Amino acid sequence: MGQLTSHTLGIVNSYCMEFNIYYCIQCVTFAFRSTSAVLGVTFFVTSFLMMILLALLFINIVSTLLNVPTRQPTYEFRDADGNIFTKKRSILRLEELFLLRRNLVPLLIIVLALIHIITGDICLFSRRKHIANYFTFWTESVELMKMDAAEGVRDFIVKTTAFYVCFLLAFFGLTAISFAPVSSGAPAVFGIMWIRLAYPNIHTDQNFRYLRYIATIVFGYIVICSKTYMLLFMYKCKILRNAFITWNRRLEDVLQKRNQGTRAEQHEKRTGFDHLFKDHSNLLDLLIGCDYLFENVIESYYGTQIISICFEVYYFYRSQFSNNPLEFTGARKLDAIVIGAWVFHSLIMMFLTSTAAAEVGEHAMNGLEIIRQKGNLDHKSHDEMYFMLSLYYSFAGHFSTGKLNKINNHAS
16 A cells, blocks of 8 residues: 555656646746747837837938928027026027037938848848748758858957947947037937927927937947847858858869768768769858848948948048138047047948958859869769769859750750
8 A cells, every 4th residue: 555655656746747847848938939029029119219210310300401390580498597598590590500510420320320220120020031941041051061160250250249349338438428529419419300390499498418318328229230230241151151161172172082982981071072062052042041131231231331431531521621610629629539430440340241241252152263273174983074064054153054055955
């Protein structure tokens, strides 16, 4: 009886343990799904707010240039001490235009950054299923091709991100202490352009500083988001570069007869002709997938960044060499430090993005150079000849292959 009771208790404990494990797994799954849902909602909310913000900036900039709505002849204001004073409509208009003119270039830079962010959000959301499949395909491909495609990528991304974080800390620090007029003027005008159409005299309100604080936070958020897609793009480019380097090394070893072995060894090292061609096709699929994923993001980045850099260089020149005594005197010279740091970071990020993409194309075409150096004149086995011709057709593209087949069919 005692043995039966202990056996029964053991079974009950086992079921209880299984139930607890199952319950924990369900809780973790629910928490993960809840977190994913929250992150998804956050993405929608922030993207929607960015679109509204861009629309508000455009509408209020136009209203400022057209002086709409028209102000009353005079306005009464109360300062922080409670004193009442009046200003004429013409004076308010001059103040408004003065603020906009001094900070128009930073405002346009933020507008261009918003355009890039919104374009990236729309493109990546429309291809969200492709993103998940593409990342999964990468995991399966490196396992199939037996490659360590991530070698050195972590160090590059860490250094690039560290550079960007250092710039952000320096930029936000200069903004927090109002180091230069542009540090406080740009967020202030950025906030004015939110509600100027509804409240034309917002810059004279005694509580305007609170709006400027909020605008500074949003300003910083836009600056942070403006380069995040490029970090992901550079990461994928570096992995593709390493994969092509590894494949080129295997191809050269096989064609130079440096890596011959049994069929089992070829399968293990992926050095058979069939393995190399399948891996080459796999790499091309990964390359096409990356191109499809980032094509519109890259177009928007270069389209907005080139214009932005032109404005940045112009603003740097104007802050140092302008002879206008009403606009750039004294402390305006300090704007060169802030805008100079911005120009430097823009050029570095564009250089890193361009070189990362160029390296992929360079190493992808190095395989063709290896094939050309080997040539087709010496004696080769049927398998090697078919393999090299297949690679020639692959590097030449589908159009050339189709054209060659059409000529052969016509000749026969």
